[in-house]
Amino acid sequence: MPDPSDGVFGAVAPGSVTLQSPASQPSGARLLAPEGAAALPQPELRAPQPAPAGVPAAAEPAPATSRAAAETAQPAPLGRSPLVSLQVVARTVKVGEDLVVRLHLMSATQPLDAVQLMVSYPPELLRVATPATPVEPAPGRLLQWVLLNRSDATQGKVELALGRDPGQPAATGDYDLGTLRLTAVRSGQADIRLSGPVDGAFQGALVTVESQGAAVTVGD
DSSP states (O other): OOOGGGTTHHHHSOSSEEEOOGGGSOTTOOSEEEOOOOOOOOOOOOOOOOOOTTSOOOOOOOOOOOHHHHHHSSOOOOSSOOEEEEEESOSEEETTOEEEEEEEEEOTTOOBSEEEEEEEOOTTTEEESSSSSOEEEOTTOSSOEEEEEEEETTTTEEEEEEEOOTTSOOBOSEEEEEEEEEEEOSOEEEEEEEOSOEEEEETTEEEEEEEEOEEEEEEO
16 A cells, blocks of 8 residues: 555646645645646756867757656546445434445546545434544445545544556546445434535546535434
């Protein structure tokens, strides 16, 4: 597994989107942070040398454009906006039971190199069943690298960020990102939603990702 602090996300989505180290970020911080365009490398300047007598002077070759700059100067996301939805197995649970929430991504034809999201829930009604690793990543998922997976029991938040292995093609289509298990601790109406923007990235550009939450009833 890569270490996000090594800047490995630069290989996942180079250019104007970089991954900030999770260890240095407070809860709710956006890891896929847009930055200013990187400056193009400047060619080395050399003083012109006189040609030997009787030999015509050769023309100076034009500086080559950086391949990385050419690839990221005009990032062009394609397709319609992806959608992340929270799909619950049961709409009603009893106190003491686990509520299974699937984090499902429908990206259709829009390729993605990474996605970051935050799930919020009422902590007075629900608690994360496995706080150390709140989301169980889906086996065979297209975004293989787990960049962030943490929970905040006080605020009722779960944060997840996944990235693509640069040796694999960009992720498209419909697939599960992972599964979140919440244990019911008190009866009431619980709204589980994606809090704040869901960030996506493709070829160094931020991609708009829509979201859809879910409502469940916790009974005695």
